[in-house]
Amino acid sequence: MKRLCVAMLILMTIVAVGCGNNKVEDSGAASSTVSEPEAVEASTLGVPAVKDGVLRPGEDCAEVVFEWDPVEGAEGYEVSEENKYYSEKEYREPETVEITDNSYVTGAQDYFDFRIKVRAFKGNGAERVYGEWSSFATGSAYEKQTVSVGGPYGEMSVVVPEGWTADISAVDDGKLTYGLYGLILKPKSADAGQIELFCSDSFGVCGTGLSQEEITLAGYTAHVGTYDDHEHWDFITFGDERPQIVAQSIDCDSWISHMWEEADTILDTLKFDTSRTEGGIGQYISDSEVEALGLMMSVSNVTTSGLTVHFKQYEDKNTGELIYGEEYTLEKLEGEKWEAVPMIIDNGVFTDIGYSIPKNGEAEIETNWEWLYGKLEPGTYKITKTVLDSGSSSEGDSLNRYTVSAQFLIAG
Missing domain, CATH: 3.40.1000 (Protein Transport Mog1p; Chain A)
Incomplete structure (x- = not known):
C-alpha cells in the first residue's frame, strides 16, 4: 500500500510525527490542516525563496526537507503542500499548514513526489497580513x-x-x-x-x-x-x-x-x-543489396577515420565464389548529388589481394581511409566496393563484377 507521512517542524509548539502515525492515504485526506484565513490588506512581507527538497533518512520513512531564509518581519509561514505517487500524472489537492520555523519536513514510505509553496504572515485574527506565495519547490521521497x-x-x-x-x-x-x-x-x-x-x-x-x-x-x-x-x-x-x-x-x-x-x-x-549529436552510424539504402548474388553490404563502427565493412550472402543464388578486395571509393552527399571525396595524396594505390565471402555466410574487413582521404567532416557518405562472382555468366565471361554500396552518417 502506498503510505505517505507528514512531519512538521514547529518552533513554538513541537509536534512529533512518525511515519507510522500521521499518514495520508491514497485518498489524500489530511489530518493536520488549517483553513486559509482571508488577508485583510496588502502585505509588505517578502517572498520566501524556497529551496528544492533534500532527501534524508527518517526514523520510519524517507524524509524530504524544504528550507528558506527567514523573511524579515514574519511571525510565521503558511505552507501549501501537494503530493502524488510516482506514476500519477497530476498532483493531489493541496493541504495547508501554518508553522513558525523556516523549514518544512514531509516524507513517505513509497515513491511519492512533493511540491510546496510558502508565504509569510504576521499578526493574528483580523490583523493577520500575508505576503505573496513563493514559487513551487519540489522534492521526492526516493532516489x-x-x-x-x-x-x-x-x-x-x-x-x-x-x-x-x-x-x-x-x-x-x-x-x-x-x-x-x-x-x-x-x-x-x-x-x-x-x-x-x-x-x-x-x-x-x-x-x-x-x-x-x-x-x-x-x-x-x-x-x-x-x-x-x-x-x-x-x-x-x-x-x-x-x-x-x-x-x-x-x-x-x-x-x-x-x-x-x-x-x-x-x-x-x-x-x-536532436541538437546534441555524436559519432557515426550506417544507413540502409537499396544499393546495399545485390539481388543477383543474394548479397548485402553494411557498415559498423563508423568514425571520421574509418569503419568496418560487412558482407552477408543471405540467399543461395548458385553463384561461384564471391571475391572482394581492399579497394573502395568514397562519395559525399552534397544537396541531392553524390560527389567524390577528394584524396589528400596523388596516385593512391590499394594492395591487390582478394578475400572470399563464404557461401551463405558472412565476411568483414576493417577500412581506414585517413591515409587516403584524411578525417572526414560531418555529413552523409557512401562507400562503394566491387564484388566478383567467379561463376561463368550467360555471356561466357569468366568473371562477373558487381558494385555494392553502403551509406553512413558522421554527426557533427
Whole structure:
C-alpha cells in the first residue's frame, strides 16, 4: 500500500510525527490542516525563496526537507503542500499548514513526489497580513536519476527511480534486440522482461491482430500498439518523423500492474535532443543489396577515420565464389548529388589481394581511409566496393563484377 507521512517542524509548539502515525492515504485526506484565513490588506512581507527538497533518512520513512531564509518581519509561514505517487500524472489537492520555523519536513514510505509553496504572515485574527506565495519547490521521497545515451541522431534521456535499472546501449554494441542505440529499462523486482527504448530510422509494424491507439506521452503524439489483445502494450512510437524513438516491451508477461504504471511514468519523462549529436552510424539504402548474388553490404563502427565493412550472402543464388578486395571509393552527399571525396595524396594505390565471402555466410574487413582521404567532416557518405562472382555468366565471361554500396552518417 502506498503510505505517505507528514512531519512538521514547529518552533513554538513541537509536534512529533512518525511515519507510522500521521499518514495520508491514497485518498489524500489530511489530518493536520488549517483553513486559509482571508488577508485583510496588502502585505509588505517578502517572498520566501524556497529551496528544492533534500532527501534524508527518517526514523520510519524517507524524509524530504524544504528550507528558506527567514523573511524579515514574519511571525510565521503558511505552507501549501501537494503530493502524488510516482506514476500519477497530476498532483493531489493541496493541504495547508501554518508553522513558525523556516523549514518544512514531509516524507513517505513509497515513491511519492512533493511540491510546496510558502508565504509569510504576521499578526493574528483580523490583523493577520500575508505576503505573496513563493514559487513551487519540489522534492521526492526516493532516489532518482536522469540516464542519457548519445548518438548520431540526438541524445535521449529519461528519469529513472531507484527501483529500476537503465542499461545504456551505444551504436553497434549489440545489446538491443531492435534499434540503433538506446536504453534497456528493467524493474529490479521483476524476474524477467525489459523495455527497450531506442532510436530507429526504419521501424515499421504489420501483421494481423494489431490494434493501435493515439495518446500524448512526454509531449509527443505517440502511437501505442498491442498485438492479439495483450493486456499491456507491445510498442510505443513517439512522433511520426524519422528517425524516431520507439519503446518495445520484451518478455514482460510476468510484470504486475504497478510495474507497467511505473514504466509509463518513466517514458513520460523522455527527452530527445536532436541538437546534441555524436559519432557515426550506417544507413540502409537499396544499393546495399545485390539481388543477383543474394548479397548485402553494411557498415559498423563508423568514425571520421574509418569503419568496418560487412558482407552477408543471405540467399543461395548458385553463384561461384564471391571475391572482394581492399579497394573502395568514397562519395559525399552534397544537396541531392553524390560527389567524390577528394584524396589528400596523388596516385593512391590499394594492395591487390582478394578475400572470399563464404557461401551463405558472412565476411568483414576493417577500412581506414585517413591515409587516403584524411578525417572526414560531418555529413552523409557512401562507400562503394566491387564484388566478383567467379561463376561463368550467360555471356561466357569468366568473371562477373558487381558494385555494392553502403551509406553512413558522421554527426557533427
